[in-house]
Amino acid sequence: MGTNTDAAQYAGNGQVRGADKSWSGEVDSKLGVQGTFKANAMFSGTVQLLSKQNGEGNFTPELEWAFAKAQITPSLALRLGRMGGPFFAVSDFRDVGYANTWVRPPMDVYGQVPFSNFNGADLNFQTNTGLGTLSAQLFGGQGRTTVARTKVDFKKMLGFNATLEMDNGLSLRVGHLQGRLTAHTTTLAGLVALIRTTPFTSTANELDPTDKKATFTGLGATWDSGNWIVSGEYTQRRTDTYAADTDAWYLTLGHRIGKFTPYGTVSQLKHVDSNVTNVIPAATPQLAQLKATVDGFVASQHRAQKTWALGLRWDAYRNVALKAQVDRVKPDGPGFFINQQPGFGTGASVNVYSLAVDLVF
Template sequence: MNKKILASLLALPLVMPAVNAQETSGLSAIKVSGFGTGAVTWTNEERAEFVRPNQPSGAADNVRTGVDSNLGLQADMPVNSWLSLTGQVLVRKDAEEHFGAELGWAFAKARISDNLSVRVGRVGLPVFMISDYRNVGYANTMLRPPAEIYSQVPFNSIDGADITWQHGFGDTSLTSQLAYGSVKSPLAGDVHAKGKQIIALNVSAEHGPFIVRAGHARTKVSVEDSTSLNTLVAGLRAAGAGYRFPTLAPLAAEIEAKEKQAHFSSVGLAMDWNNIVVQTEFAKRKTKTYINDTTSWYVMGGYRIGKFLPYYTHSTLKIDSAIVNTVPAACPAGYPAACTPTMQALGAGVRRLPNVGVGQGEQTTDSIGIRWDFASSVALKAQIDRVKPKNGTGLFVNPQPGFSGPVTVGAVALDFVF
């Protein structure tokens, strides 16, 4: 990605440049712009499916269009010299089997001064280096953000407010953003993740070809409307009381995801210098529920040759700690006949906890790809990933018996803005 284009994307409140912005008849002040990706994705594995974060199904040894394809439309209307309105609708496959539309942004922005602005409404949650434009394929070198990091927070936006302060110190531009609000995001079917009292701080500095950022977010997280999770928690408590296993009630309390504290911290660096392109992020997640504590990172390097940009990415997701499965494998002699089958079912339920299984998710990915900017505002990308799950099924979904990886994933995407 050309640095001048990236700087424009970061500077504009619309996140992406209003290329060929259209004026709506009768409302000439409203500017409409958009972005999209048309992609096909496939793998060499039939026993599990490759997905982007928060997708219930994806690509196996067949070609799928729903993994990496999306379409976004955005409208911006200035009300006066200091107030503007922005809305963004994103169409993609997220939490459901089919494509659906979601209101990603809907906020009013007030410019308090040349350096200070406030947004109120539904705003982006600034937890990653490319949070605001991770769905804008054209704005990114890679075909998709590495799932090893970008799967660690299920929230893209919050309903609340943020305040942004920008200031120049010589040749260095400093931007700080503080956001506060709440959000309820779908995970799968009727299951939702809810973040309450989310507070996030994001600070970035740009100097010449370098951009450095650091961020921290914390919230009280809940998993709601999950029949399987609620059934498991109730079963652990009932079995603990009925069969007098004292470890099951504390385990149920630890698993139950109701307003449990969660933290996410990350740092990142980007460079576009003399045709050399580098981008990297490092992040840690900590929660007080069954969701694993993790460390994740990636590094991407590429070299621009005319209109072509070949690149390589390595990314890693490691589990730092997870809850201990204290369900006994069998019941002692003298217990009712139903005890052992009950314990086996509960133990299996803990191992495959909904949405984030205990001990699941570890993996590494090595990717090679190429970006070709063959026309104005259009880029063609091809990428091959070698994904290696560790200690389970990694981030793959719908695994079948015998699956262990590694898996080769291929994708071709056409990115555009308008």
């Protein structure tokens, strides 16, 4: 992967190193191994190890999935352990490049939630209806991840998903989750403590990232006719802390021509609310400096950008797909770019060039 700028780096969710004019293979490189063990007709287990650049900047393999499953009835299943976070339409295979048309799921949407798994339980129900197959999932537990070397917890997680797969190739999905978010950042903790020594504690309370409510809602639709592929999602993120409220959407259109699938995607991430009102006045040099520090931190959390992407997938062999993709990203502020230089995000678009080889064994 490479871009046409050195003013910032294009990176995956929570990563600390990305790509600029110096091409990098670290953003999208992943290696996973999965095994399923069946004890009998009722009980089974699944384990998945995944290596990719994480929020600490290394590729240490991590236990992505590790759960036991009980098939209580033909239509009802219970799982316990570590499972993929069912937050998006392609959550279960977002890291399996071969299973996706794109090089990577659209960042404008999928970059909103840094958690890829959670520890807990879920209950899955599936039944046939007059419209198609209906799948419903209830889940709860807690998750932990690292975003740019900052530990983030999501506790008291509770959510649901429902998907309707119709015989005509149309699939509809709705999902929602809520929980309590905590970011373990000493820098922000120090800033919050300093503001609380002033009369402007309301700003400190809004900045404080400890045990704050967060919700995420998603709607999705996919139509696969065999030759044509149309997919889209609309999502909303809301929090009671400094992590900005955002809305996002994408729409993908692809057409299979033999072993080749050209496709295009347009997506957008909108900044809705910073959730922080800076009431600190610039009455003294010390307060002016504190006010500027808060303003700078809030600005660094501004998440807004729009992306146009064109790509081509070639299914060269039964288990090998080659992909080329060009994204034109127009950020408003930092967007999802990292290591920005002064002035980045003031209107200029960035071209992102990607080549990928996806294999399954």
